[in-house]
Amino acid sequence: MDRHLECGEFLFDAPVVFSAAHLPTGVRFVWDDSHQARVGVMPRAGGEVRWFEVAPSLVGHTLNAYEDGTDVVVDIVRHPEGFDIRGFGGSRPTLDRWRVDLAAGKVRKDRLDDRIREFPRVNSRCAGRPYRYGYAAAVELYAPPTGPGDPRPDTGFSSALLKHDLVRGTAEAHEFGRLGAVGEGVFVPAELPVAEDDGYVMAYVHDPEHGAADLVILSAQDFTGEPVACIHLPVRVPLGLHGNWVPGDPWGPRP
Structure with a gap:
């Protein structure tokens, strides 16, 4: 039987630290090679956080986590050691799985x-x-092409949504496409x-030629097919905006 995760919370302790010395340069966080990267598991029922050392890295976001026997499986986007935290320059975040063996530590x-x-x-x-x-x-993380005249070389990467x-x-x-x-x-x-992937994937796609965004809706079960809908918005949605969609009006009727 499937169960909700009982470990409670994960705590990611990365070698990215606040630096008051760098504030005059506009930088708030720097990579600290002396800081050991760790992942902590906090019991839902309370008690001590258990810490486990991991390779130097920064966890960008978590995909999901669940229990598997005495293991806790955590699927993450991992930024590798040594990237430039000031602008994410050169970062190549990958999809990794950390299997925390609670019995073996x-x-x-x-x-x-x-x-x-x-x-x-x-x-x-x-x-x-x-x-x-x-x-x-x-x-290309936080650095998409700005338009057809973008002087940056073609890196070979296109903007895409992935279904794993x-x-x-x-x-x-x-x-x-490269320009999206x-x-x-x-x-x-x-x-x-009727299935886990029975539904839709919604995303904002910036169109640099029009300086605005499209709301694109894909069928999750026909992921590479034509979009179910493409809604042209009159404004630019900032890159990196993310959150949850709420059906209807979350605030209720207004006077």
Whole structure:
């Protein structure tokens, strides 16, 4: 039987620290090689946090986590050692799995996918439970091309949304082209879903030629197919904006 995660919370302690000395230069955080990276597991029922050492890295965002026997599985977007925290320059965040063995007191690391990505999402009904599918934005992190005249060389990366099948170990990519810049893809279940991926993935895609964003809706089960809908917005949605979609008016009727 699936159960909600009972360990409570994860705490990521990274070698990225606040630096008052760098404030005059406009930098608040720096990489500290002397700081040991750790992941902490906090029991839901209370008690001591257990800390486990991991390789130097920064966890950008967590895709999901669940219990597997005496192990806790944590799927994360991991920024590697030594990247420039001031502007994320040169960062190549990958999708990794940390399997925290609570009995042996150690962490096993596995690479799930080495494509650059951020903003991982899962069907929220699977949060804290074993799951199969995950979604992420595959982009040149925070540095998308600005338009057709962008002088930067073509790096070979396109803006895309990824759908990971973690059971088969495969991934599908819905490409938006080098000139597009896609944000976080949020999964929205169908009204009466019959499968974990029965639903839609919604994301803002910046169109530099028009200086505005499109709201693109994909079928999660036909991920590489044509969008179900593409809504042209009259404004630019800032890159990196992410959060949750709320059906209807969350504030209720107004006077």
